[in-house]
Amino acid sequence: MRPLALFYLQQFKTTFATMVQYRASLFIWMIGHVLEPLVYLVVWTVVAEGAGGRAGDYTTAQFAGYFIVLMLVENVSYTWIMYEYDYRIREGMLSAALLRPLHPIHADMADNMSSKAITLPFMFVVAAVLAAIFHPAMSPRLWAVAAAIPALILAFLLRFLLEWTLAQAAFWTTRVSAINQSYFVFVLFLSGQVAPLTLFPHALQVLAAILPFRWMLGFPVELLLGRLTPVEALTGLGVQVIWVAIAYGLMRIVWRAGIRLYSAVGA
């Protein structure tokens, strides 16, 4: 275990060194990650105000709380691997990775975690500024915040494993962007990204509870906002564990098949 920890530490240094080389693009990237939840926040605030101060079970101030926390959770769990993978295969970068005595997922995970560690402090500052402007209403309890820590870790693992697996589609097709697009539609509507899931029709809520998307975004947000009962929280963590296990198994199977194909046809 120790050598692996040393690798993650070294990858952190590498990622940090690379990121500071691109301060401008880092800044632009952060604006993008703030703007999206901000747009939803403004839209839902207007909707709620038009409907007499609330929409569904959210007041105007609670919407503000939801999207500010969502912005932070999104920052913890999102990945960009799906945009990179087919480029990597085409450029022969995967071959370089395969020559190393270390599963390539470690390099990606270490890189992802490292850049999160670097950007998260900035996102907290942004969140504080947004809180000062929009006066969010939140009622987190201590136990819920404590439970949110494993929930966030599991959300990150689930999303990372799932999207890393989906990125492997590049082994089979060159139309990766079409797959990515349809995947993001699911994420947008069923994870709680565009709106809190309780605002959706019941059938969609059931679907969201079965599928993995809520568990990588919406669930930790609701937990942090103090909107869940201890039973709901515990059940949620259980579902997260099950989904992480499924995603891990999928990753193993798809990776093996992908590598088999890659080594058969060459690159």
Added chain:
Amino acid sequence: MTDPAIHIHELSKTYEVTERESGLRASVRSLVHRTREEVRAVDRISFDLAAGEVVGFLGPNGAGKTTTLKMLSGLLYPTAGEVTVLGHVPSKRLGTFLRQITLVMGQRNQLVWDIPALDSFELNRAIYRIPHAEYRHTLDELTQLLELGPLLRKPVRNLSLGERMKCEIAAALLHRPQVVFLDEPTIGLDVTMQRRIREFIAEYNRRFGATVLLTSHYMADVEALCRRVVVIHHGRLLFDGDLSALVRQFTAHKTVVLQLAEATRDLGKYGEVLSAADGRYTLRVPKAETARITERLLADLPVIDLLVEDPPIEEVIERVFAQEIE
């Protein structure tokens, strides 16, 4: 006798490629009907490398060299036949195997572009779990041999092609692999840099007793480094043996260079005139006739200087590649 470091027996690799003509009509047709063709990139080749040997792996573009190197380093599954490297089956890609080999490709980039090479080296140290003391020692040696000193702290993107290649090679050797596959390590480099890398490979082989399999289009690389060469063409083994034997086997001619006291003479009756200028002539003569022809030249003509040579190695290789194999 000890086991060979590399063992290849009846190794084959077949690719299936989809083919279609260019043009719109062909594009539409390819939607419903695809023509598949099997391409035999490597066709039942066999050879062994003893530990510590440096062997040149030659062949024209598309001969199957890179495919073979990829099978040897575990990136490609063979279609048939067997490969072992240091007793391992490469395609299993076990950690213990990967830690003992390296593959350097001339056009490939394993260094992180935006940061100094030294940072990429540190990453490799963590990946290969190289103990600190050993890492320091190897790095010092590589820095000295490849003259990396001033390069290590510059971002890789600011390095020239040759400087980057030196750093790539160093990165690939930090874990002191016992088996080194080099695919065109000197491609695109100037003559001085080529020579430096060549000397380095020889020195690495001497110091660590590593087995080296090298492909190159520069015959100077091969002449300087390899006593033995393996030649493949259209995926098939054409020659395996000493470089000097290759020259003997594939050259039916010798080159006679002579300087005459007077210019303007027609030497066509002695052999094929390759060049003639200012009384300096280059003739190509059948190898078996060399002695007889030189004797006649010396008797008939006012010769100042005469030199008999094997044709340059490039020409020999060209001849080998040009051979039609059935």
